[in-house]
Amino acid sequence: AQSVTQPDIHITVSEGASLELRCNYSYGATPYLFWYVQSPGQGLQLLLKYFSGDTLVQGIKGFEAEFKRSQSSFNLRKPSVHWSDAAEYFCAVGLNSGNTPLVFGKGTRLSVIA
Amino acid sequence: DGGITQSPKYLFRKEGQNVTLSCEQNLNHDAMYWYRQDPGQGLRLIYYSQIVNDFQKGDIAEGYSVSREKKESFPLTVTSAQKNPTAFYLCASSIEVGRIYEQYFGPGTRLTVT
Numbered sequence: 001a002q003s004v005t006q007p008d009i010h011i012t013v014s015e016g017a018s019l020e021l022r023c024n025y026s027y028g029a030t031p032y033l034f035w036y037v038q039s040p041g042q043g044l045q046l047l048l049k050y051f052s053g054d055t056l057v058q059g060i061k062g063f064e065a066e067f068k069r070s071q072s073s074f075n076l077r078k079p080s081v082h083w084s085d086a087a088e089y090f091c092a093v094g095l096n097s098g099n100t101p102l103v104f105g106k107g108t109r110l111s112v113i114a
Numbered sequence: 115d116g117g118i119t120q121s122p123k124y125l126f127r128k129e130g131q132n133v134t135l136s137c138e139q140n141l142n143h144d145a146m147y148w149y150r151q152d153p154g155q156g157l158r159l160i161y162y163s164q165i166v167n168d169f170q171k172g173d174i175a176e177g178y179s180v181s182r183e184k185k186e187s188f189p190l191t192v193t194s195a196q197k198n199p200t201a202f203y204l205c206a207s208s209i210e211v212g213r214i215y216e217q218y219f220g221p222g223t224r225l226t227v228t
Binding site for chain 1: 120202204216217
């Protein structure tokens, strides 16, 4: 069965600094990969997705992620963090067959300090 | 204005009572999902439905029930058999975009049982 690991429970970065959130997946074939963001008390918003093609994908709010098959990773990056980026971030993996539920990691909480 | 609505935002119930959480979507999505979110646990799948009048158990279905009589609606009932029902509940729906099924989330309902 597929699984997702987000090794960092909580990360704190300074405003303006770069950010990288880690995500590792376990799945036998090439998966669909997603990053979502959740503000406190809100639903999840899709940031970006990967299925095939260019391994560096661009998303909303200035985020990007890179798929590395050899490392089974799909890390999320942002060159310069803004205070409004403080939220919880979830990585998810989907099967490449049919409309089946995504499997989510446990999330990484991002705090941004001045 | 298309989207997923969940009502109410906050719900309070006494222990031993059943409670139904509403989820409606006007996106014409075929599949709908219910997740439960607890601090540090990520999202856990309760039930999902790929088509009307059909649904499948997720990882933590015990103590919950659902129905899917209409494409637009996927209500979740939290029964008195659910041992620890206090949580944040998220509804989602999905549609195929290219070859990827993207999930979109509602704003969530916070249920407190005392």
